[in-house]
Amino acid sequence: xxxxxxxxxxxxxxxxxxxxxxxxxxxxxxxxxxxxxxxxxxxxxxxxxxxxxxxxxxxxxxxxxxxxxxxxxxxxxxxxxxxxxxxxxxxxxxxxxxxxxxxxxxxxxxxxxxxxxxxxxxxxxxxxxxxxxxxxxxxxxxxxxxxxxxxxxxxxxxxxxxxxxxxxxxxxxxxxxxxxxxxxxxxxxxxxxxxxxxxxxxxxxxxxxxxxxxx
Amino acid sequence: xxxxxxxxxxxxxxxxxxxxxxxxxxxxxxxxxxxxxxxxxxxxxxxxxxxxxxxxxxxxxxxxxxxxxxxxxxxxxxxxxxxxxxxxxxxxxxxxxxxxxxxxxxxxxxxxxxxxxxxxxxxxxxxxxxxxxxxxxxxxxxxxxxxxxxxxxxxxxxxxxxxxxxxxxxxxxxxxxxxxxxxxxxxxxxxxxxxxxxxxxxxxxxxxxxxxxxxxxxxxxxxxxxxxxxxxxxxxxxxxxxxxxxxxxxxx
Ligand SMILES: Nc1ncnc2c1ncn2[C@@H]1O[C@H](COP(=O)(O)OP(=O)(O)OP(=O)(O)O)[C@@H](O)[C@H]1O
Ligand SMILES: [Mg+2]
Numbered sequence: 001x002x003x004x005x006x007x008x009x010x011x012x013x014x015x016x017x018x019x020x021x022x023x024x025x026x027x028x029x030x031x032x033x034x035x036x037x038x039x040x041x042x043x044x045x046x047x048x049x050x051x052x053x054x055x056x057x058x059x060x061x062x063x064x065x066x067x068x069x070x071x072x073x074x075x076x077x078x079x080x081x082x083x084x085x086x087x088x089x090x091x092x093x094x095x096x097x098x099x100x101x102x103x104x105x106x107x108x109x110x111x112x113x114x115x116x117x118x119x120x121x122x123x124x125x126x127x128x129x130x131x132x133x134x135x136x137x138x139x140x141x142x143x144x145x146x147x148x149x150x151x152x153x154x155x156x157x158x159x160x161x162x163x164x165x166x167x168x169x170x171x172x173x174x175x176x177x178x179x180x181x182x183x184x185x186x187x188x189x190x191x192x193x194x195x196x197x198x199x200x201x202x203x204x205x206x207x208x209x210x211x212x213x214x215x
Numbered sequence: 216x217x218x219x220x221x222x223x224x225x226x227x228x229x230x231x232x233x234x235x236x237x238x239x240x241x242x243x244x245x246x247x248x249x250x251x252x253x254x255x256x257x258x259x260x261x262x263x264x265x266x267x268x269x270x271x272x273x274x275x276x277x278x279x280x281x282x283x284x285x286x287x288x289x290x291x292x293x294x295x296x297x298x299x300x301x302x303x304x305x306x307x308x309x310x311x312x313x314x315x316x317x318x319x320x321x322x323x324x325x326x327x328x329x330x331x332x333x334x335x336x337x338x339x340x341x342x343x344x345x346x347x348x349x350x351x352x353x354x355x356x357x358x359x360x361x362x363x364x365x366x367x368x369x370x371x372x373x374x375x376x377x378x379x380x381x382x383x384x385x386x387x388x389x390x391x392x393x394x395x396x397x398x399x400x401x402x403x404x405x406x407x408x409x410x411x412x413x414x415x416x417x418x419x420x421x422x423x424x425x426x427x428x429x430x431x432x433x434x435x436x437x438x439x440x441x442x443x444x445x446x447x448x449x450x451x452x453x454x455x456x457x458x459x460x461x462x463x464x465x466x467x
Contacts, residue, residue, distance in 0.1 A: 119313035122264050123327040123379065124302035126295075133330070137317050214317050215361040 001180055003188075009176065010188055013169035017196075020089055020158045020168060025151065027094035032101025039106055057099035063163050066092045070164040085166040097154060104146045108139035141211040148204040155197050159189070216278065217242050217383050217414050218263065218305075223272035225258055232258045234438045236272075240383060243412040247425035247446070250435035251461060256418040259435070260385045263416075264307045265298070276304040277382065303332060306376025310388040312368045314360040314375070320347065321356040324375045332379060339378070346374040350404060366397030370404055383414040390421060402428075422465055426450045434458045 038050040057065070069092040073079040082088065112135055120130040159170035169192060173185035218240040225233040232255045240246055248256050261267040263274065271284040281301055282292045293301060314323050324343040328334045347356055350370040360368055369389055376384055386405065390398035402424050408415065409428050419425050425432055426446045433443040434455070442455045453459050 113313075115309060115311050115313035116315065118266055119309065119315070121266060122302065122305075122307045123375070124299050124331040125327065126299070129330065133326070134315055141317070214359045 001176065003184065006176055006185060007188055010169050010173050010185065010192065013167055013172040014192065016086070016161075016166065016168040017158045017170070017192075019086060020093060020161060020166075021154060023086075023090045024093040024097055024154060027090065028097035028101055031094060031098035033105055035098050035102035036105035036109065039102055040109065054099045054102060057096055058103075062092070062096050062157060063160050065096055066160060066163055068092070069095075085161075085164055089161050089164065089166050093154075093157070097150065100150055101147070104143050104150070105139065107146075108143040109135065111142065112138060141214075144204070144208045144211065148201070148208070151200055151204060152197050155200055156193055159193075216240070217276065218416075219273070219275040219278075220259075220263060221273045223259070223262055223274070224270045225255075225262055225267060226270055232438050233262070233269075236438070236440060238263075238416075238433070238440075240414060240416060242382070242414055244414055244431065245409045245429045246416045246431045246433060247429035248416065248418045248433045248435060249420070249422065249425060249461075250433075250441075254435040255438040256435055257387050260307065260387050260416065260418060264305060264385060265292070265302075266307075268292075276301060299331065303379050304382050306379060306381040306384045308369070308372050308376055308384065308386045308389050310391050312360075312365070312372045312392070314368055314371055316360050318359075319356070320352065320358050320360070320363070320371050323360070323371055324378045327375070328378050343374070343378055346377055347371075349407075350374050351400070364397060365393045366400045369393065369401045373401075373404055373408075383416065384408070386415065386417040386419070388418055388420065390419070422450065422462070434461065436461070 035050060035054065038046055039054065041047045041050070066089065070085065070088040071081060074081050116134055116138070117130060120134045125134065158168060161168050162171040162174050165171060170189050173189045177183065177185040216239055218238070220236065220238045223233050223236045223238075224231070236255075236259060238246075238259070248259070250256055258267060262269050265282075269282060269284075269290050271287060271290060272282075273280060273284070274282040279301075281298075282290050284290045292298070315326075318326060321340065321343055324346060325336075325339045328339040328343075329336050344353070344356060347353055350373060352367060352370055352374070355363060355367065355371075360371070363371065369392075373384075373389075389405070390401050393401065398421070402421065405415070405417065406424075406428050417425070417429065429446050431443060432446045432449040434441050434449060434453070434457075436457050442449060442453060442458045449458065450462065453462060
């Protein structure tokens with residue numbers, strides 16, 4: 001197999017890699033906020049249950065979670081494994097990343113000075129207004145570097161979808177590597193991830209810059 | 216009477232911070248509160264501005280009961296919906312300014328009138344610019360707080376409080392976080408507001424300022440109002456031993 005056909009075949013899988021990447025961000029970023037708010041709930045039961053769930057999600061391999069979400073329903077309830085693996089893959093990724101984002105959000109929210117809440121309260125802002133207008137924008141700016149870290153990790157983590165044979169770029173590369181007994185596909189995959197992350201870095205840098213108008 | 220606080224009690228954990236404090240403020244009156252650290256001055260302002268819940272007592276604004284303890288049990292506050300309106304009765308200027316760093320100066324001043332009081336945007340912004348001009352900050356409308364000195368930030372905070380058209384303005388040590396050379400510009404603004412008959416309650420350690428600007432001085436210690444009255448009397452010839460001692464320490 002020529003290098004070019006190898007690259008083209010793997011590039012075909014890139015759209016699926018991108019699908020995992022963007023859908024995971026789309027779901028996990030807001031879900032993480034809900035989890036963070038539950039984690040900070042005044043209700044002791046809610047916050048400790050959430051805390052436990054977060055620690056399980058962060059304390060077990062994503063690979064295991066992928067297998068659990070994809071094949072768990074079959075072993076537990078006899079529900080046949082869905083043909084489109086994108087769904088379980090995105091569910092597993094979104095839940096896992098939401099746990100990480102939740103802790104980042106929580107750190108950011110808890111780092112906000114009390115004075116911001118008090119100034120808003122005296123001016124008559126409601127709790128919701130205070131959170132959305134005053135607190136959240138500042139939190140987002142503060143946590144952007146940590147978010148960028150997670151997003152870069154996510155790009156690389158998409159390769160874990162090979163464990164459930166979802167035909168994204170790395171899975172295809174691995175299959176080619178096996179059938180051709182060649183190491184080249186891994187090099188190609190490495191280049192793909194590197195370029196992908198260069199683009200991500202550039203994009204995230206732009207977003208961070210757009211928030212640099214204040215300190 | 217703009218503000219009537221009667222028999223206010225407040226404790227934190229097992230320490231009683233306010234013992235049965237009563238404070239009435241008349242329209243146009245300027246009241247200064249002085250006293251040693253930990254005497255409960257901030258707590259009193261925080262109760263008046265609903266940042267802290269009272270244990271018992273009554274708080275009225277414009278004769279309207281906002282909080283009371285009818286059966287001596289838990290305090291009853293007006294429902295949240297009505298509190299939004301109540302909050303436009305007063306403004307509070309913090310020691311640490313607490314401006315919103317991500318809002319421009321003009322937005323800091325205008326956002327609450329527009330989004331809380333739901334007033335007309337153009338009108339509010341026009342008034343906001345006027346207020347900034349009055350604070351000597353006409354050219355800073357588009358700046359961000361981090362670009363301003365402490366004195367300028369505090370003047371923005373005053374403009375922000377005034378933009379809601381409050382009937383009474385509270386200051387909690389408005390110049391304590393400022394370098395000495397910047398306190399003057401803030402005190403000048405407060406003095407100017409006093410001349411315009413703005414009703415104000417000012418917690419301060421600036422004794423000569425308190426003496427000059429206020430109509431009444433309150434000396435607090437240990438959660439009690441020890442002495443109050445005409446500034447010339449309280450500063451010049453205090454009747455309580457604690458007051459004398461405090462003022463003596465202050466002069467050293
Ligand atoms: N949130 C709180 N929790 C527990 N104790 C508190 C709290 N806020 C204030 N206190 C205590 O209440 C007492 C009065 O505090 P307050 O801040 O009202 O004093 P102050 O007169 O404003 O003093 P300062 O001049 O230092 O600002 C102090 O003993 C303080 O430690
Ligand atoms: Mg204080």
